[in-house]
Amino acid sequence: METFVQQLINGLTLGSIYALVALGYTMVYGILGLINFAHGEVVMIGALVALAVYKALAATLLPPLLILLIGLAVAAAVCMALGWAIERIAYRPLRNAPRLAPLITAIGVSIVLQQFAMLFWGRSYHSVPALLPDTSYDVLGARISAVQIVIMLAAAASMAALIILVQRSKLGRAMRATAEKPEVAALMGVDANRIVALTFIVGSALAALAGVLVSANYGIAHYQMGFLLGLKAFTAAVLGGIGNIGGAVLGGVLLGIIEAMGAGYIGDLTGGVLGSHYQDIFSFMVLITVLVFRPSGLMGEKVSERA
Amino acid sequence: MMQDQKKKVLGIALIGVALAVLPFVIGMGFGNAWIRMLDFALLYIMLALGLNIVVGFAGLLDLGYIAFYAVGAYIYALLASPHFGLHWPLWAILPVGALIAGIFGVLLGTPTLKLRGDYLAIVTLGFGEIIRIFLNNLNAPVNITNGPKGIAGIDPLAKNIEIFGYPLHSLYLIYYLFVALALLIVFVTMRLENSRLGRAWVAIREDEIAAKACGINTRNVKLLAFAMGASFGGVAGGLFAGFQQFVSPESFGLFESIMVLCMVVLGGMGNIPGVILGAVVLTVLPELFRQWAGPMQMAVFGQTYIDPESMRLLLFGIALILVMRFRPMGLLPSSRRKAEFEHAEEGAQA
Numbered sequence: 001m002e003t004f005v006q007q008l009i010n011g012l013t014l015g016s017i018y019a020l021v022a023l024g025y026t027m028v029y030g031i032l033g034l035i036n037f038a039h040g041e042v043v044m045i046g047a048l049v050a051l052a053v054y055k056a057l058a059a060t061l062l063p064p065l066l067i068l069l070i071g072l073a074v075a076a077a078v079c080m081a082l083g084w085a086i087e088r089i090a091y092r093p094l095r096n097a098p099r100l101a102p103l104i105t106a107i108g109v110s111i112v113l114q115q116f117a118m119l120f121w122g123r124s125y126h127s128v129p130a131l132l133p134d135t136s137y138d139v140l141g142a143r144i145s146a147v148q149i150v151i152m153l154a155a156a157a158s159m160a161a162l163i164i165l166v167q168r169s170k171l172g173r174a175m176r177a178t179a180e181k182p183e184v185a186a187l188m189g190v191d192a193n194r195i196v197a198l199t200f201i202v203g204s205a206l207a208a209l210a211g212v213l214v215s216a217n218y219g220i221a222h223y224q225m226g227f228l229l230g231l232k233a234f235t236a237a238v239l240g241g242i243g244n245i246g247g248a249v250l251g252g253v254l255l256g257i258i259e260a261m262g263a264g265y266i267g268d269l270t271g272g273v274l275g276s277h278y279q280d281i282f283s284f285m286v287l288i289t290v291l292v293f294r295p296s297g298l299m300g301e302k303v304s305e306r307a
Numbered sequence: 308m309m310q311d312q313k314k315k316v317l318g319i320a321l322i323g324v325a326l327a328v329l330p331f332v333i334g335m336g337f338g339n340a341w342i343r344m345l346d347f348a349l350l351y352i353m354l355a356l357g358l359n360i361v362v363g364f365a366g367l368l369d370l371g372y373i374a375f376y377a378v379g380a381y382i383y384a385l386l387a388s389p390h391f392g393l394h395w396p397l398w399a400i401l402p403v404g405a406l407i408a409g410i411f412g413v414l415l416g417t418p419t420l421k422l423r424g425d426y427l428a429i430v431t432l433g434f435g436e437i438i439r440i441f442l443n444n445l446n447a448p449v450n451i452t453n454g455p456k457g458i459a460g461i462d463p464l465a466k467n468i469e470i471f472g473y474p475l476h477s478l479y480l481i482y483y484l485f486v487a488l489a490l491l492i493v494f495v496t497m498r499l500e501n502s503r504l505g506r507a508w509v510a511i512r513e514d515e516i517a518a519k520a521c522g523i524n525t526r527n528v529k530l531l532a533f534a535m536g537a538s539f540g541g542v543a544g545g546l547f548a549g550f551q552q553f554v555s556p557e558s559f560g561l562f563e564s565i566m567v568l569c570m571v572v573l574g575g576m577g578n579i580p581g582v583i584l585g586a587v588v589l590t591v592l593p594e595l596f597r598q599w600a601g602p603m604q605m606a607v608f609g610q611t612y613i614d615p616e617s618m619r620l621l622l623f624g625i626a627l628i629l630v631m632r633f634r635p636m637g638l639l640p641s642s643r644r645k646a647e648f649e650h651a652e653e654g655a656q657a
Contacts, residue, residue: 090628098635100362108626110624284437297426
């Protein structure tokens with residue numbers, strides 16, 4: 001029972017981070033039908049920029065929480081600018097190109113960002129100072145730390161804000177219209193280029209938040225940290241039904257829980273034959289099984305076949 | 308007509324002579340390291356042509372293609388190394404490797420038949436990762452793959468020999484072996500392209516429902532694409548294992564899959580000369596960057612500011628972006644795709 005609750009808590013923490021990153025993938029996909037492979041690197045840049053701010057402010061006697069918020073704000077600003085630039089340089093010129101061309105530029109951007117980060121911050125793992133109180137609480141025999149609570153709350157709050165933005169605001173309506181049919185949206189007076197740029201900016205801000213949270217969770221930042229995280233988040237977005245915002249949240253949380261449970265139980269389930277290093281297989285197996293029975297993800301709409 | 312025939316024969320003969328003397332020219336001029344790279348380029352040509360069947364012809368985006376390369380490589384490693392004490396000959400292993408990789412291709416293809424586009428991409432990606440994780444962990448309870456340490460001491464493809472008292476490095480022999488197999492694969496794919504099956508693949512790529520309506524058994528045809536692409540990968544993998552004499556799961560990560568995909572797309576999807584060009588460019592270019600990055604900085608700035616390895620990746624990333632930016636349909640697109648692209652351009656301007 002304790003293992004179960006503990007893994008559930010760990011899974012929810014991990015899942016909220018996946019969900020934040022998955023939202024970035026799914027929003028871009030919903031509007032452009034493009035896998036933004038560079039999104040994971042934006043998360044990484046967010047984490048490393050925030051870390052640089054922490055280090056710069058460490059000497060001042062500001063309260064840790066304020067330092068964290070300043071770091072987050074700077075990281076968000078940098079990532080938003082980065083997201084905008086990526087769209088402008090790598091994707092917009094290829095709007096009418098064959099479908100796989102932007103995929104290749106995305107890979108190019110991803111490599112370039114990683115190498116820039118390496119030149120800037122080096123190859124080593126950086127330890128991230130603990131800026132949140134180091135307390136933890138007992139829940140049904142399991143431990144939940146303050147960091148984990150903050151991660152879940154911050155993720156939940158920003159997702160709620162995003163959903164309100166998309167469902168209620170004028171910008172959100174324009175986004176949904178562009179996703180539905182760009183030509184018609186343009187006829188209704190929506191400036192598609194502006195909407196796409198804003199989508200990238202919003203997605204990148206969420207990525208910066210995810211970067212700050214994930215580095216706070218593990219206490220480590222590294223120039224390659226974005227790759228696997230991006231991959232998992234993309235998996236989560238597809239699991240939930242890519243292009244669907246609720247689906248990305250559901251997929252992210254589910255994937256986090258599946259992974260944590262897999263890591264916790266796979267050894268017992270298989271009598272010790274498979275160890276916890278098989279946890280990644282677990283999540284991909286679930287993904288493949290889900291897609292076999294629901295080819296467009298858990299919450300994805302059934303794609304109507306071309307007439 | 309006769310003139311054309313003659314020109315064709317002459318062209319083939321010229322290419323043959325060029326391929327035959329190429330390693331000697333390069334070996335004299337630049338040393339054995341470059342012949343090694345030439346061998347690698349040939350391996351990548353085989354891989355890229357295999358992936359081209361799946362992505363270029365049938366239009367199925369596969370992000371886990373390297374898994375089949377891994378399967379072929381491990382088959383070779385297990386059947387010709389001290390690990391199990393087996394030492395099968397090359398010509399016995401390659402067909403086995405191709406067959407098993409082909410079976411894996413069908414294994415991947417079957418559950419994904421209903422998936423389209425990016426859903427297929429992520430499942431193939433997951434499949435590639437699953438294979439890699441198994442290779443990494445199948446050292447317990449029974450040691451099959453030797454885990455992350457990999458399998459060493461694999462039987463070499465060829466040994467150094469002497470011809471008329473003139474010593475010939477094994478790299479040359481391997482080169483001729485690779486050229487022969489690459490030419491075979493080029494020949495097979497060219498014949499496939501214009502076959503009934505090849506046209507069925509293109510039909511599925513263009514519109515699956517219309518293809519079905521025309522009486523194409525889309526299930527079998529798609530599975531055949533996966534199986535054939537996979538078996539080419541399996542052959543290339545076996546050669547890789549014998550060439551390196553060492554395999555470990557590290558060589559078969561997602562980045563490798565992406566590299567091969569880049570070769571196909573950058574060169575010109577679906578067009579055989581384009582894919583070959585893509586494979587050669589993406590093997591040679593990063594190597595050139597690596598060799599020149601250090602000395603060039605020394606010459607210009609007097610010291611190395613940027614580590615050559617990361618310089619190589621940086622320039623590589625920038626090159627990918629620039630090529631796609633200015634030639635979105637690839638360096639050498641097939642005439643069909645080019646026509647489609649120009650059509651789409653006109654449509655967008657209208």
